[in-house]
Amino acid sequence: MPGKPDRLTLKTYQVGFGDCFLLTFHYGETAKHILIDFGSTRYPRGAPRGYLKKVATQIKKDCGEDLLAVIATHRHRDHIRGFEGNSKNNGPGDLIEQCNPDVVIQPWTEDPDAPRNASGPSMGSREDVQSFVQSLDGMNLFARSVLPEVRHLFTPASAAAAAQLAFIGENNIKNKNAIRKLIEMGGNGRGHYVFHGGKSGLEGKLAGVKVHVLGPPTLRQSDEIRRQAHRNEEEYWHFQDAFWRFQAHAVRETGRRGSPLFPDAPLAGDLIGTRWFRTRLKTARAETLLKIVRILDDAMNNTSLILLFEIGDTAVLFPGDAQIENWMFALGKPKYQKLLKKVRLYKVGHHGSLNATPKSLWDLFEKRGGRGDPERLKTVLSTLGGVHGSSDRNTEVPRRTLVKALKRESDHMSTEDIPVAEMGRTIELDLS
Amino acid sequence: MQFTDQLPHRSLTVLAQDPSVSRGGRALTDTVTVPNEALSPGPKGHRIHVIDYDSSTDTHIAPLADGLDDDPFRDVSDIDALVGNPHFHAQNVYALTSATLLRFEEGLGRRMNWGFPSGAHQIKIAPHAFREANAFYTRQDEALLFGYFPSRRKTVFTCLSHDVVVHEATHAILDGLRREYTRPSSADQAAFHEAFADIVALLSAFRMENVVRFALVRGHRRDQRIIKEESIELDALRQSALAGLAEEFGSELTGVRGDALRRSAELKEGVDYLSQPEFQEVHRRGEVLVAAVMNTFLKVWTRRLEALNPVGAGKYDLDRVIEEGVTAAAHLLRIVIRAIDYTPPIDLTFGDFASALLTADREAAPDDRKYRYRKILQDTFAGYFIRPASSNGAGPGFWHAPRKDMTYGYSGYAEMRWDREAVFRFIWENRGALELNDDAFTYVASVRPVTRMGPDNFILRETVVECVQLVDVEARELAQLGVEKPGEMPDSMPVRLQGGVTLVFDDYGRLKYDIGTNVTGGNQSGRLKSLWQNGEFSREIGSERRFARMHRERAMKYSSYWQEQW
Known part of the structure; x- marks a missing residue:
């Protein structure tokens, strides 16, 4: 086998609102396949029943039932739902497992033993790590608690907010089945839970390719960033942790008690004089809940892996759904700035949302620019418009100003252009 | 019965702090003075309507229908009885908000109005609005919303905290007095509403x-009658009244x-x-x-x-x-x-x-x-x-009398006490002396006659006028107005400059004070810089409830890197 790949291909599967990529390094006749994420929260229009299983079948075929690695960038359903198995062992996750990945890579926050393993100088104290991981569970729990409430918050004025709330809430429910499957696949030492600057788990497995972990930062690294941005501010994670642990506690307590707040209090009927206000209050509730759920959605996105594959003068970047808080650590370091300048293929962060492609990152890419350059930057966007955010509020996904820049300055491909029947599309990078 | 047959005020029982501040199961209660008005169930009075609707559970508790002229909780001191009774919660928010409003009306010497665009006279208060550790005033919903949340085997009700209720009521009252204070502006103004x-x-x-x-x-001891000298020295009071009391909350x-x-x-x-x-x-x-x-x-x-x-x-x-x-x-x-x-x-x-x-x-x-x-x-x-x-x-720190002579006589003193058009005529004729910008959109936001009593029983009559000026430009035009453009602000970015003046007229209709900010003055540079640095130009456009966000951010210490967004 040659000492370095002569080309790479990236197959982007059409999964609607979600991510699913098969990255393949070609060494002459030999190919090494890496599956990066497999999930969806909203299927593409026209998708048949059992669609993810069909995609899994296609992946299995495309990789010749042989995966070098599975990478799950973070725990959102639109990135891991496809890893769900079933009792008949023929769920989409079961099919992926049958491709026998040598390595399963996830962020450190997914390590089931994270608190126990929190001993490195850069990780943070054991208590902090434990607390942070619990706060992620708290977020999942809070998201689940929101859904029953949403049902009675729909009013003509709040319909848009309530629909967003339901969508984001659902995406943030803990996907236990898929998480379990990923842990199983990572058993027997195959699981790697990685962090900024640490090992990727692919060392020695891809000749001529260096894999850099740019994110997520550890708690200690994050605190360093926060201190730079807001001097003297108390530790950021601690506030976040406390808030979400508090929310989780509140959800559990509410569930445990079950009874109404004032069991003996007489209830009012539909009082005409209060109808206007009740409608307004429902709208207010839907909109404020949506803000909270967006915050937890962002926090979860910021646990996302950011991986950069360096092959000589070329770099390929997969940032999952990482947002700026995750990115800040890498972007502040000259070593990574230098690497990022070489990016020729960029998987657009978080389905093209407004804050997952930091402008300072975009400005680093030296290969972006006008047409005609054979090495011009290629960008790949996996998304589905009209389900996340709102154009009235400049939060639509994908963000139109970002898409405009992507089209203007790169060879851009979006899954919105891939018909369901085609299921996926491949692009190629010549590395020779 | 004629109103004149009644006393103008009456007392209602409230929690003096919150349920955590109690001794041996007895609540620390007190009474507050509120206007004596004919209440409907809610309670619903001429300025406040309590509606006990819970949006998290879609539950609407029926209000107390009888005894509204009385104080049914006058003799109740069992903390559990008060905390467990939603009708006491309704009374608590009604009484504290009403008392706060009364305090402002007495202090300012005039009736207050809420800052609602609809002109509504009654603020709506939901004592159990949602299951969340938050409470906030929302102008667009004309309401004070109080959350509740479970904690350590009990439920914490924000509507039972004196500080939380008065804090939110004050946001609402201040919004009626100075509507522009909720606009993004300098760091001081942003902090002022909360402070x-x-x-x-x-x-x-x-x-x-x-x-x-x-x-x-x-x-x-509860029956203590004497306090030692060292306990009432400044440092001791700071310890007991500030730090010590905070400890009890x-x-x-x-x-x-x-x-x-x-x-x-x-x-x-x-x-x-x-x-x-x-x-x-x-x-x-x-x-x-x-x-x-x-x-x-x-x-x-x-x-x-x-x-x-x-x-x-x-x-x-x-x-x-x-x-x-x-x-x-x-x-x-x-x-x-x-x-x-x-x-x-x-x-x-x-x-x-x-x-x-x-x-x-x-x-x-x-x-x-x-x-x-x-x-x-x-x-x-x-x-x-x-x-x-x-x-x-320097000096005593009072505002100065106007530096330039004003021209009077276009509008009569009497109409200057209430008529926005008459006051605007005065402003227009004196725009030069008041150093207002001729090109700005200018309007009189309020004209408020006041009658106040000083501690020495002197009556003070004044008229307070708010005049606001707005100028909309693109960032590239700032320099020609003498305003510095924040470093990285794009030239084409729309920018609203805002300024204005508070005019205080005396008992004879003469201008005593003109207190304000020039809409194109040098201080606009600092204001724009602060807004730009805080990301106010990029905040999501929409109906986010400002105080909901501010209070949540206080709880979360949340911030974002807005400069990196698309």
Whole structure:
């Protein structure tokens, strides 16, 4: 086998609102396949029943039932739902497992033993790590608690907010089945839970390719960033942790008690004089809940892996759904700035949302620019418009100003252009 | 029955702090004075309508239908009985909001109006609006919304916290007085709404005898009658009334209430907090203003105590000590409230507020020789590096009379007391003398006649007018207006400059003060810089409820890197 790949291909599967990529390094006749994420929260229009299983079948075929690695960038359903198995062992996750990945890579926050393993100088104290991981569970729990409430918050004025709330809430429910499957696949030492600057788990497995972990930062690294941005501010994670642990506690307590707040209090009927206000209050509730759920959605996105594959003068970047808080650590370091300048293929962060492609990152890419350059930057966007955010509020996904820049300055491909029947599309990078 | 047959006010029972502040299962209650009005079930009065609808569970509790003219909780002190009764919760929010409103009306010498675009007269209050550790005022919903949440085997109700209720009510009242203060502006203005609400809440608490008594004798015998001299010295009061009382509050509510009381004890004079990066964040910045006012309060209190005669060697009558504390709090609260009339209509700084406080006090009580409140206030504020905006902090710190002569006679004095058009005519004729911008969109936001009584029983009549100016330009045009463009702001970015002036007319219709900000003046550069740095130009456009967000951010210390967004 040659000492370095002569080309790479990236197959982007059409999964609607979600991510699913098969990255393949070609060494002459030999190919090494890496599956990066497999999930969806909203299927593409026209998708048949059992669609993810069909995609899994296609992946299995495309990789010749042989995966070098599975990478799950973070725990959102639109990135891991496809890893769900079933009792008949023929769920989409079961099919992926049958491709026998040598390595399963996830962020450190997914390590089931994270608190126990929190001993490195850069990780943070054991208590902090434990607390942070619990706060992620708290977020999942809070998201689940929101859904029953949403049902009675729909009013003509709040319909848009309530629909967003339901969508984001659902995406943030803990996907236990898929998480379990990923842990199983990572058993027997195959699981790697990685962090900024640490090992990727692919060392020695891809000749001529260096894999850099740019994110997520550890708690200690994050605190360093926060201190730079807001001097003297108390530790950021601690506030976040406390808030979400508090929310989780509140959800559990509410569930445990079950009874109404004032069991003996007489209830009012539909009082005409209060109808206007009740409608307004429902709208207010839907909109404020949506803000909270967006915050937890962002926090979860910021646990996302950011991986950069360096092959000589070329770099390929997969940032999952990482947002700026995750990115800040890498972007502040000259070593990574230098690497990022070489990016020729960029998987657009978080389905093209407004804050997952930091402008300072975009400005680093030296290969972006006008047409005609054979090495011009290629960008790949996996998304589905009209389900996340709102154009009235400049939060639509994908963000139109970002898409405009992507089209203007790169060879851009979006899954919105891939018909369901085609299921996926491949692009190629010549590395020779 | 004629209204004249009734007393104008009546008393209602409220919790003096929150359910966590109790002894042996007995609640620390007190009574507050509210207008005597004919209530409908809710309670629903002429300014307040309590609606007990819970949006999290879609439950609407029926209001109490009988006994509305009475105080059904007058003799109830069992804390569980009060906490477990939603009708007491309704009474608590009604009474505290109503009392706060009354305090403003008495202080300002006029009726207050809410700041709702619809012109609605009744604010809606939901005591159990949602299951969340938050409480906020929302202009668009014309409401005060109080959340509840489970915690350690009990439920915490934000509507039962005196500080939280008065804080939110104050946001609503201030919004009616200075609508523009919710607009993004300088760091000081952003911090002011929170700080002012905290100040009113804390001073209102110290107006309650039971709270002051609790702060002074907690842990001691209930029937204590004497207090030692060392316990009423300044440092001791700071420890008992600020830090000690904060210690007693339920920690569950810290995220909702903030921690202004404790911070007031922690933030020491002599440190320039406001120039430190940490204190650019609105909540932290606001704590400095709260600390300045609360430490002024303690000094005024101790000053008043100096005049007391001891009842024995180094011993003082506790009731008299409490009475002096309540009086000091009441006086300072009245001045804090009146000061709002002497603040600019937009783009407020803490220095403006210092000048407004000093001016308000002088107008209401010209003779300050006995207790020297104004000297204490000015010195304490200087200790926190807050200097009166008039004369850059030099001199007595009052606002000045207009520097230029005004032209009168286009509008009569009587119509200048209420008619916006008549006042605008005055402004138009004097736009040069008032140094207003000729090109700006200019409007009179309010004309408010006031009649106030000073402590020396002198009646003070004034008319307070808010005049606002707006100029919309693109960033590239800022330089020609003498305003510095923030470094990275794109040339094509639309920018709204805002300024204006508060005009205070005397009993003869003559202008006493013109307090304001030039819409194209040099201070706009600092304001724009602050807005740009805080990401206000990129905030999501929409109906986000401002106070919901601010209070949530206080709980989460959440911030974002807006410059990196698309």
